[in-house]
Amino acid sequence: MFSDLKNFKENTPSHSYGAVLLNPCFYSVVLYRISHKLYKCNLKLLAKIVWLINRIINSVDIDYRAQIGKDFMIIHGIGIVIGSDVIIGDGVKVYQGVTLGGCGKVRVCNEKLISQPIIGDNSIIYTNSCIFGPVIIKNGTKIKACQVITEDN
Template sequence: MDYRPIIEKINHHKKQPNLRYVLKEKVEGFTNRLFYTLFDSDTPVAENLEDLEKEFDAMVNLACWEVDKPCKMLWDNYVVKLPEILESLNLDAEAIVSCDPATLSIEEVYMAYPGFYAIAIYRLAHELYKTGFPLVPRLMTEYAHRQTGVDINPGAQIGKSFFIDHATGVVIGETALIKDNVKIYQGVTLGALYVAKDLQKTKRHPTIENNVTIYANATILGGETVIGAHSVIGGNAWLTDSIPPHSTVFHTPEIKIKTSSNV
């Protein structure tokens, strides 16, 4: 068979000259090495930092398409933030141990909790996102999404001692603001009330104040929606308006019991 006409048509429709999927593979390898460098006791930090710098340079060459931006300076600015990120992640792990009675040890949190892994990759990606280098952070959090079922946009702002329990199905949008000591459960969505491209630069996702607990499958939408401090949001709740501090919001199911007279 003569493949030449097919090849010509495929090449004609390949319209993204910068679309190199090897970047995804490199980001995944970089993310794994970075996680091990911070947490694994058998991983030598000094050697790995040198390897991470080389891997980062390779990603920059693939992903930094705007030649007028100083992408080569990104690593130096990023690596000095790693101790601070690790300190914050240790607080997250301690929060999980404190809140979850099923936790047998803090080592279990680091190795077995998908919520912690998703938070860790988010925090590592968020620091890069702040530098104005968005693609690699997005690939990092999407890698964690595939691993855990937790979708945290690297642009979200998340405070200290954050806890995601059970994890699967959690969605946290780009402009969400989550303050300190917040605990959320599986299936929670912190999303946008409206989806339109012209809203890209506006705050579309909610603000969660300190010490809030949000139970499973609750949905909180809108950039102007603020969940007041020390509030509890019950499972399956739907919120598009702000609530004051110390509130309790819950969904009341309608229960009908079958009897012989109403069957």
């Protein structure tokens, strides 16, 4: 979580801890990290409670089972939905209204079945974009605003 604090500070226009500590998007990431850690410790009920708090307070629905790398940034987080089997690499930025989730399809990737998107490192997903299904997004990809992605990119 300290790395998230540093990342938000470096990527906030004022570059100040004060701005980060007043940024609800920072708390959305922190609450996700807490819920994910609780889930990994097999405290599933507590993980679900923290997830619910994040959803109610910040209007951000990041499932506690999702796998999100370091330096994850949310910009204007309201309406973001990230499903339980989503895998997000390091340095990814997600804007408001983005949905990452399944569509009922599955496929094999690296000898594992996947049903939800895998987002490569240092990708940016702009406002109101949706990525559905077992889709693989390459490192460094920029998804334009209001796009619906159902195939690898």
